[in-house]
Amino acid sequence: MERSIDTMQPVISAENISLTFQTADGPVHALKNVSLTINQGDFVSFIGPSGCGKTTFLRAIAALETPTAGTLSVAGMTPDQARRRRAYGYVFQAPGLYPWRTIAGNISLPLEIMGFARPDRQQRIARVLDLVDLAGFGGKYPWQLSGGMQQRASIARALAFDADILLMDEPFGALDEIVRDRLNEALLDLWKKTGKTIGFVTHSIPEAVYLSTKIVVMSPRPGRITRVIDSPLPRDRPLEIRDTPEFIALAQQVREGLREGHSYD
Amino acid sequence: MTEAVARGNGGVNPTLRALPILTVLLAIVVVWYGAAVWMNAPWVRDQAARAETTLTTGDLIRQTLTLERPVLPAPHQVAAGLWEGIAGQKITSKRSLVWHGWVTLSATLAGFAIGTVAGILLAVGIVHNRAMDQSVMPWAVASQTVPILAIAPMVIVVFASMGVTGLLPKAIIAAWLSFFPVLVGMVKGLRTPDAMQLDLMHSWNASRAQQFWRLRLPSSLPYLFASLKVAIAAALVGTIVGELPAGATAGLGARLLSGSYYGQTVQIWSALFAAAILAAVLVMLIGALERLTLRRMGLAR
Ligand SMILES: Nc1ncnc2c1ncn2[C@@H]1O[C@H](COP(=O)(O)OP(=O)(O)OP(=O)(O)O)[C@@H](O)[C@H]1O
Numbered sequence: 153m154e155r156s157i158d159t160m161q162p163v164i165s166a167e168n169i170s171l172t173f174q175t176a177d178g179p180v181h182a183l184k185n186v187s188l189t190i191n192q193g194d195f196v197s198f199i200g201p202s203g204c205g206k207t208t209f210l211r212a213i214a215a216l217e218t219p220t221a222g223t224l225s226v227a228g229m230t231p232d233q234a235r236r237r238r239a240y241g242y243v244f245q246a247p248g249l250y251p252w253r254t255i256a257g258n259i260s261l262p263l264e265i266m267g268f269a270r271p272d273r274q275q276r277i278a279r280v281l282d283l284v285d286l287a288g289f290g291g292k293y294p295w296q297l298s299g300g301m302q303q304r305a306s307i308a309r310a311l312a313f314d315a316d317i318l319l320m321d322e323p324f325g326a327l328d329e330i331v332r333d334r335l336n337e338a339l340l341d342l343w344k345k346t347g348k349t350i351g352f353v354t355h356s357i358p359e360a361v362y363l364s365t366k367i368v369v370m371s372p373r374p375g376r377i378t379r380v381i382d383s384p385l386p387r388d389r390p391l392e393i394r395d396t397p398e399f400i401a402l403a404q405q406v407r408e409g410l411r412e413g414h415s416y417d
Numbered sequence: 418m419t420e421a422v423a424r425g426n427g428g429v430n431p432t433l434r435a436l437p438i439l440t441v442l443l444a445i446v447v448v449w450y451g452a453a454v455w456m457n458a459p460w461v462r463d464q465a466a467r468a469e470t471t472l473t474t475g476d477l478i479r480q481t482l483t484l485e486r487p488v489l490p491a492p493h494q495v496a497a498g499l500w501e502g503i504a505g506q507k508i509t510s511k512r513s514l515v516w517h518g519w520v521t522l523s524a525t526l527a528g529f530a531i532g533t534v535a536g537i538l539l540a541v542g543i544v545h546n547r548a549m550d551q552s553v554m555p556w557a558v559a560s561q562t563v564p565i566l567a568i569a570p571m572v573i574v575v576f577a578s579m580g581v582t583g584l585l586p587k588a589i590i591a592a593w594l595s596f597f598p599v600l601v602g603m604v605k606g607l608r609t610p611d612a613m614q615l616d617l618m619h620s621w622n623a624s625r626a627q628q629f630w631r632l633r634l635p636s637s638l639p640y641l642f643a644s645l646k647v648a649i650a651a652a653l654v655g656t657i658v659g660e661l662p663a664g665a666t667a668g669l670g671a672r673l674l675s676g677s678y679y680g681q682t683v684q685i686w687s688a689l690f691a692a693a694i695l696a697a698v699l700v701m702l703i704g705a706l707e708r709l710t711l712r713r714m715g716l717a718r
């Protein structure tokens with residue numbers, strides 16, 4: 153599944169976008185003059201202190217917010233056109249599964265909404281359950297599953313309809329280190345198998361470095377990008393890669409980027 | 418499904434749970450007997466004075482509890498009246514509480530159905546349409562501030578002038594009272610899905626109808642059931658009030674009224690208790706339906 157550089161097409165391109173929220177206490181500049189290009193098949197992590205606009209940027213890509221200035225295009229369309237074409241699988245920090253539907257029923261939900269035929273639905277549900285390592289849990293209800301399993305189910309739901317772009321906003325934020333490691337591995341595996349473009353928000357430097365082909369460091373007030381780091385790490389990444397000098401150097405770079413935006417002081 | 422059992426409210430011995438209820442019931446009965454003696458005593462003393470007989474305390478108590486038209490009938494008199502009204506008559510008889518109860522129940526259920534449908538439809542409109550959101554609620558609130566006792570006779574008279582009597586006018590009054598809790602509960606319920614759930618729907622490009630049937634409606638059911646319990650009790654009150662205006666001869670309300678015309682306090686209290694029992698049964702039925710549905714949906718709290 154190695155891709156050569158020249159087949160990579162830019163899918164998401166942001167040019168000088170700004171996004172200002174008008175609030176009761178005056179305008180909040182969530183994003184200011186942000187430019188970024190994301191290629192087909194990239195795994196892009198967004199990292200930065202709280203309030204720097206990571207969520208806002210992801211939501212703007214998914215057409216859940218509209219930039220107040222600049223142009224944002226997704227596969228040559230506006231984000232909203234891309235949304236109508238069902239280009240996005242969005243994963244939130246909380247699983248947000250319907251308690252009245254089984255896991256399979258939850259994964260089936262977007263498929264029903266998009267009008268997939270029943271046999272096709274069943275096939276897809278089985279496939280994505282397998283992909284997130286939940287085969288055999290389709291008939292269970294969300295409350296019968298652990299938090300980590302629920303989060304995997306919500307990822308399966310986002311994968312089921314084969315959106316080209318997977319956007320994940322701190323999907324593993326609420327999970328413990330060990331579960332997180334496992335899910336990170338599973339996510340990388342899944343990314344290699346499907347070749348999707350992934351946008352991933354995290355607060356963890358090791359997580360960002362481990363997963364990404366591109367790490368975007370942001371800083372707040374106003375929200376902007378301070379550094380874009382292209383990862384030299386290979387696409388095949390065992391967990392042990394985190395002990396290599398390349399990995400540690402990369403993590404160091406990210407940490408410097410964060411400090412540059414005088415973030416955690 | 419052993420987990421389902423573990424989540425339930427099992428484990429408490431039913432007789433133990435009934436104990437507090439029985440205690441309260443006993444206290445009420447005791448107080449009631451006391452009040453009956455106390456309130457009926459003046460009349461009994463009066464009678465005795467007129468007949469120039471003297472009463473022992475025992476006589477006084479016995480007589481206060483067995484009057485034919487007591488100011489306050491004793492519990493056993495009401496119980497006997499109830500039993501007589503329910504079991505002592507053919508159920509087609511005009512003196513049967515079953516028959517009167519059925520007249521009231523049918524209008525209550527019809528009004529409840531109308532009110533529930535109206536409440537849900539208005540709530541759907543309010544949640545989906547900005548103009549309705551801003552305009553309907555004040556009117557709905559206003560409708561409930563008008564005393565039902567003033568509205569009811571007008572409704573009855575207007576319908577009667579059009580030649581419509583019986584169930585429908587009473588059902589309208591019942592619906593008038595019962596749509597409101599459903600409306601308030603459903604507006605709240607249809608708005609419970611959080612921003613994340615709605616964003617997900619949006620990212621899947623779901624239509625409003627899909628959003629409604631698959632997300633808003635199921636999430637609103639706990640609220641719907643809570644308001645249905647209020648609504649059915651309100652519908653019963655509305656129906657009984659609708660039976661009070663002159664001319665009504667059927668229904669628990671008419672029974673109350675004719676009892677008060679003729680000073681038949683036992684009849685009044687029997688009708689009152691019949692209404693209370695009816696209300697309790699209806700609310701319990703909805704409660705059972707609620708538990709069943711919400712448990713099946715994994716929404717039970
Ligand atoms: N709907 C909104 N209305 C007003 N202000 C908002 C809204 N959403 C976000 N903001 C503001 O925009 C800024 C960026 O918020 P955003 O949620 O994108 O930050 P974030 O980087 O995701 O932070 P975190 O790491 O805490 O999730 C913050 O100052 C926030 O208060």
Ligand SMILES: [Mg+2]
Binds near residue numbers: 206207208321
């Ligand atoms: Mg965020």
